[in-house]
Each structure stands twice: as C-alpha cells, then as structure tokens.
Amino acid sequence: MKKFLAILATVIMGASALVGCGSKDASVDGGSENLFRTVDEIKSSGTVKIGVFSDKKPFGYVDENGEYQGYDIYFAKRIAQDLGVELEYVSTEPASRVEYLKTGKVDIVLANFTVTNARKEVVDYALPYMKVALGVVSPESALIKAPEELNGKTLIVVKGTTAETYFTENYPDVKLLKFDQYADAYNALIDGRGDALSTDNTEVLAWAIQNPGFAVGIEEMGNVDTIAPAVTKGNASLKEWIDNEIISLADEQFFHKDFKETLEPIYGSNVNVDSLVVEGGKVE
Amino acid sequence: MQDLGIKVLFMGSNFERLLDGLWVTIHISILSVLLSILLGILLGIVMTSKNIVVKAVTRVYLEFVRIMPQLVLLFIVYFGVTKTFGLHLNGETSALIVFTIWGTAEMGDLVRSAIISIPKHQRESGLAIGLNSSQIYRYIIIPQTLIRLIPPAINLTTRMIKTTSLIVLIGVVEVLKVGQQIIEANRYTVPNATLWIYGTIFFLYFFTCWPISLLAKFLEKKWKVN
Known part of the structure; x- marks a missing residue:
C-alpha cells in the first residue's frame, strides 16, 4: 500500500512538472521580441x-x-x-x-x-x-504521373518540408514515410521502402538526372512557391x-x-x- | 564500382573531417560521462535515504528524465532556455548539460540499486567489529558496489556515446552529421558512398566503445582479486 501511494505521488508530481513546463513555454512566447x-x-x-x-x-x-x-x-x-x-x-x-x-x-x-x-x-x-513547386520522383519501372496514383501507396517526405504539409492536407490517403534527413529519405527510395519521394522540384529533377532508373513523373504540382x-x-x-x-x-x-x-x-x-x-x- | 565509393573517403580532407566530428562526439560524451559518474554516485547514495521527501524528489527527477526523450530535453535546454531567460547556450554546452542531467539520473539509480543489493549482514558485520558508518562505506559497501556497478555503468557510457548523434538537431556537427554531409556532397557523382561512409562511421564508433569495454573487463578482474 505504501509503495502504491509512493508511485501514485510520483506520477502526480511528474505530471504536474510536465504541465508546469508546458504552460511556462506558452507564457513566454509573447515576451520573446x-x-x-x-x-x-x-x-x-x-x-x-x-x-x-x-x-x-x-x-x-x-x-x-x-x-x-x-x-x-x-x-x-x-x-x-x-x-x-x-x-x-x-x-x-x-x-x-x-x-x-x-x-x-x-x-x-x-x-x-x-x-x-x-x-x-x-x-x-x-x-x-528563387521559386519552386513540388515534384515527385519515382522508379522508372513504376512511374507516378499524377498525385492520385499515390493513394494507398507510400510516399517518402522529409519532416518539416512543404511536401509533408501539402500531402497531409490534400491527399490524406497517401501513406507518408517521414525522415529527418534528406540523405536518409533518398536512401529509403533507393532501397524501395516507398513508392515515390516528394520534395521541391528543383531537388528531385537534379537527383533524377544523377540516379539512373529514377525519373520525375510529376514535374510541377502544388502551388508555385517562392524561396x-x-x-x-x-x-x-x-x-x-x-x-x-x-x-x-x-x-x-x-x-x-x-x-x-x-x-x-x-x-x-x-x-x-x-x-x-x-x-x-x-x-x- | 566498389572502388568508387571508398575514393570519397580520401577526397580532400574528408577523412580528417570525420575524425574531427568523432572528436566532437567523444569530448562531449567523455565530459558528460565523467560528470555523470561523479554526480551519479552522490545521487545514488542520497537515493538510498529512508527520508520520504528525499525519496520522492529523487524519484520524480529520475522518472522525469527517463520518460522524456533526450531530443525533447535537448530542445528544452537549447531553445527553451533562450526563450525563457534570453540566455544563449551554444549547442555543445546544451548537449553537455542534457547528457549530464540524463546520465546523472541513470547513474544515480544504478548506484542506488548496487548499494541496496549488498546483503544486510555485510553492514551488520561491520558494525559488529566496531566500524563506524563512514568506515563501513569506505571498506565494505563501496568496494563491493563498484564491482557490481561496472557492467551497467559501461552500458550507460556506450549508450550515451551513441545518443550524441541527436545533437546534430541543435546544430552541433558531430561524426554522423559529417558523414551525411560527405554523402550528400557526393550523392550525384558517387551514389554508393553511403555504404562506405556509414561503414567507416560504424568502425569509428566501434573503436571508441571497444576500449571502454576492455577497460571494464580489466577493472572487473582486478577488483575481484581484492
């Protein structure tokens, strides 16, 4: 019983510490000018x-x-x-x-x-x-030419990029495989862990030129964005x-x-x- | 094809840069491991206290650090401290703080469990032959605790070394990030550099952690004879 109480107390204190942290962060946002x-x-x-x-x-x-x-x-x-x-x-x-x-x-x-x-x-x-749009690169053997073709398939994106938000908002049926690093994302595509990879078109165009067997099926989609x-x-x-x-x-x-x-x-x-x-x- | 990949390793100062990155990894881990061991031993002794308040506070600290992913802790210290106090800590200092906070908690718990694993009669025998409490620690508890402590402490040390790969997210370029930079800079021209670079990094990590294991084995043997 004593042990149980101790655990309970720990959990409550731990939780309040976490909550305390969260509210602190929120309150300083305004004062960081x-x-x-x-x-x-x-x-x-x-x-x-x-x-x-x-x-x-x-x-x-x-x-x-x-x-x-x-x-x-x-x-x-x-x-x-x-x-x-x-x-x-x-x-x-x-x-x-x-x-x-x-x-x-x-x-x-x-x-x-x-x-x-x-x-x-x-x-x-x-x-x-500079300006860019999104592009999608995929293996030539199973080239993706329209975003609808991705429904139910796996698309590789890098966390925090426009591609991630665009597909989450507009194509919820596309399964996203997310990576922190570009290097890991491209390796995943090469290893076949996803059906295609999407990021800025400049990026995928350049990559496809250098990687035989891969091609950019969608050269421009989404909005034309500026950098x-x-x-x-x-x-x-x-x-x-x-x-x-x-x-x-x-x-x-x-x-x-x-x-x-x-x-x-x-x-x-x-x-x-x-x-x-x-x-x-x-x-x- | 295969000789193409390894070429990348010796282009320009690539290999040197990897070693520089490894040094960043090593010096942050070694410093935080040393601090963690020192503070952890103290914390561990404190944690064996019967005082309910001390117990609760140390328990909350330990669980907090255990539950929080290290990455979150890094972000809190690196970005959160700046936001809250306007104080700029550089990436390496933040990493050192986080890894010490984490290591101390884990080490403290290891020390605590090692101490309480010493059978009660050891302490009682000490009392029986007239030793006082600090002598009991010095001659009976600590030597036995140290032996039991080595394997888990080494485990923690190598874990800390490997976890330093997270600090790239707060802008510290360590060995893994240098590797990725090299891979990326050559990915159009030498696409199979990946395997070679990651392979090299594997050996760099291995030769960092291996001597630590050897040292542990040596210490274990030496102290057992005593």
Missing part, C-alpha cells in the same frame, strides 16, 4: 550568423575540403560582404529552422526556406530570390536591409550568376534559368 539583433547590432558585433543547410546540394552543402558551397551560400557570402562583417554558418535541419529564428540563434535563415502562410506567422520573410531569406519575427531593420540588397543586386543579375556558378553544373543547361531564379524579388 527582443531576442533578435538589428542591422546595427550585427555590424558592430562584426559577425552575421546565417542558418544554412549543410547537406542539401546544390543549395547548401559542405564540400570535401570542409567548405560551405551552393546557391544559398553564394548569396550568404554576398550578404556578409555587403554588411562588412564576418560570416558564421550555422548548420540547420529542416525541422529546426523556425526555432533558430524564434530564439535569435541565427540572424538570417538562408536554407532553401520556402515561403508559406503558416511560416509567415512565425518568421518574417524578405523578398524572394526567400527569413529573419526573426519583428526584425524590421534586417528585413529591410535584405530587401534593398536583393533589389540592388538585380542590376548586376546577381542570381543569374549564382545559378551559373552553383546550379548549372548540377541541372545541366536544359533547365530554363528564369523558371527558377528570381531577380529583384519580382515573381511574374
């Missing part, structure tokens, strides 16, 4: 912290010499250069990008961050510098600075150069540059 750094603060600190992907070639990855490379990185370097500060890369995962901004652990996220309404509520986006730098909610000065930067970079067609340097070696010259690159923040 001052966690970000303004442009002046970044400049005087001498370092800008930019959250990037370290394993998403060709947008953000680390080459064999340990150097960050890619389309996002090319832009990140330019931002740091024009701010006149050192660049500190922070390696982020798709699912943790928002938290990094909310807590001000990075100043900017430049990690292939697709603009969505849900995300707009928690972070502030600057002008876009933009994101800053902590309320960081107006930094957002404005990036907006102006993107507008002024249009004069030198910066993102076309970026494409040539980082994306063309991967996609080949068959891809229409203007279907991916956005100059001056203007999406037609």
Whole structure:
C-alpha cells in the first residue's frame, strides 16, 4: 500500500512538472521580441550568423575540403560582404529552422526556406530570390504521373518540408514515410521502402538526372512557391536591409550568376534559368 | 564500382573531417560521462535515504528524465532556455548539460540499486567489529558496489556515446552529421558512398566503445582479486 501511494505521488508530481513546463513555454512566447539583433547590432558585433543547410546540394552543402558551397551560400557570402562583417554558418535541419529564428540563434535563415502562410506567422520573410513547386520522383519501372496514383501507396517526405504539409492536407490517403534527413529519405527510395519521394522540384529533377532508373513523373504540382531569406519575427531593420540588397543586386543579375556558378553544373543547361531564379524579388 | 565509393573517403580532407566530428562526439560524451559518474554516485547514495521527501524528489527527477526523450530535453535546454531567460547556450554546452542531467539520473539509480543489493549482514558485520558508518562505506559497501556497478555503468557510457548523434538537431556537427554531409556532397557523382561512409562511421564508433569495454573487463578482474 505504501509503495502504491509512493508511485501514485510520483506520477502526480511528474505530471504536474510536465504541465508546469508546458504552460511556462506558452507564457513566454509573447515576451520573446527582443531576442533578435538589428542591422546595427550585427555590424558592430562584426559577425552575421546565417542558418544554412549543410547537406542539401546544390543549395547548401559542405564540400570535401570542409567548405560551405551552393546557391544559398553564394548569396550568404554576398550578404556578409555587403554588411562588412564576418560570416558564421550555422548548420540547420529542416525541422529546426523556425526555432533558430524564434530564439535569435541565427540572424538570417538562408536554407532553401520556402515561403508559406503558416511560416509567415512565425518568421518574417524578405523578398524572394528563387521559386519552386513540388515534384515527385519515382522508379522508372513504376512511374507516378499524377498525385492520385499515390493513394494507398507510400510516399517518402522529409519532416518539416512543404511536401509533408501539402500531402497531409490534400491527399490524406497517401501513406507518408517521414525522415529527418534528406540523405536518409533518398536512401529509403533507393532501397524501395516507398513508392515515390516528394520534395521541391528543383531537388528531385537534379537527383533524377544523377540516379539512373529514377525519373520525375510529376514535374510541377502544388502551388508555385517562392524561396526567400527569413529573419526573426519583428526584425524590421534586417528585413529591410535584405530587401534593398536583393533589389540592388538585380542590376548586376546577381542570381543569374549564382545559378551559373552553383546550379548549372548540377541541372545541366536544359533547365530554363528564369523558371527558377528570381531577380529583384519580382515573381511574374 | 566498389572502388568508387571508398575514393570519397580520401577526397580532400574528408577523412580528417570525420575524425574531427568523432572528436566532437567523444569530448562531449567523455565530459558528460565523467560528470555523470561523479554526480551519479552522490545521487545514488542520497537515493538510498529512508527520508520520504528525499525519496520522492529523487524519484520524480529520475522518472522525469527517463520518460522524456533526450531530443525533447535537448530542445528544452537549447531553445527553451533562450526563450525563457534570453540566455544563449551554444549547442555543445546544451548537449553537455542534457547528457549530464540524463546520465546523472541513470547513474544515480544504478548506484542506488548496487548499494541496496549488498546483503544486510555485510553492514551488520561491520558494525559488529566496531566500524563506524563512514568506515563501513569506505571498506565494505563501496568496494563491493563498484564491482557490481561496472557492467551497467559501461552500458550507460556506450549508450550515451551513441545518443550524441541527436545533437546534430541543435546544430552541433558531430561524426554522423559529417558523414551525411560527405554523402550528400557526393550523392550525384558517387551514389554508393553511403555504404562506405556509414561503414567507416560504424568502425569509428566501434573503436571508441571497444576500449571502454576492455577497460571494464580489466577493472572487473582486478577488483575481484581484492
């Protein structure tokens, strides 16, 4: 009996501790405005912290010499250069990008961050510098050409990506197999643990070119989304600075150069540059 | 085809980067294991107390840490502390804190169970020959506890080393993440690098944990003779 009481007490105390934690988190959400750094603060600190992907070639990855490379990185370097500060890369995962901004652990996220309404509520986006839609890649022997063909089948997605939310909302009959890492997701497709894989079309197009036996059956679905730098909610000065930067970079067609340097070696010259690159923040 | 994969390992400074990643893994685990052992032994002794309040508090701590996935603890410390107090802990410090909190709880429970597993007559015999309570601990309880403690403590240590692969989610690039970076950077050109890189990481983990097992075996033998 005594033992039982002790266990009961433990459970109750444990539960109240958990509840206590939860409510604490909820109450501080409102008071977290001052966690970000303004442009002046970044400049005087001498370092800008930019959250990037370290394993998403060709947008953000680390080459064999340990150097960050890619389309996002090319832009990140330019931002740091024009701010006149050192660049500190922070390696982020798709699912943790928002938290990094909310807590001000990075100043900017430049990690292939697709603009969505849900995300707009928690972070502030600057002008876009790229656009994408969703694509679906599957084995050529059992090519998926329309999303309806996926009903009852298994689709591989990466947690926290647009593909995950899009299929959950619009195709509830598709079984989703979710992974934390891109590397694991692609390996699952190769191993046949799913019938197809969906993520941004840029991504699956590039992957299919390099992996014989796989093809992109759906090149464009879902909405055409834009990709933009994101800053902590309320960081107006930094957002404005990036907006102006993107507008002024249009004069030198910066993102076309970026494409040539980082994306063309991967996609080949068959891809229409203007279907991916956005100059001056203007999406037609 | 097969020689293509291993080539990746020696491209640029890839192998060196893996070793750097392994060092991150090792130094976070070793530091937190050492802290956990020290604090865990103290906690374990406290946990044998008959005081109901002490018992309840330590029990809640232990169950809380056991029930919570380590990843949640990492997020609470890394992001939660910043949100609540505006205090920025870097990824490695957060990892060290979480792994020490976790290790201390688990270690404490191991120490507690090792202590109470010592038969009652051992303590009573000590009292009978006129030893005081600290002498009983020093000469009777602790030596016997240590021997019983080694296997589960080693188990905990290797578990902690392997669980450090979670810290990539709070931005710490450790050996597994470096491996994934290498795989991704080459996945268009050398798709079968995966097996080679993960295979290498397997051996890196193995050669980290194996010496610990050997040390444990050695200690067990040595202390048994005493």
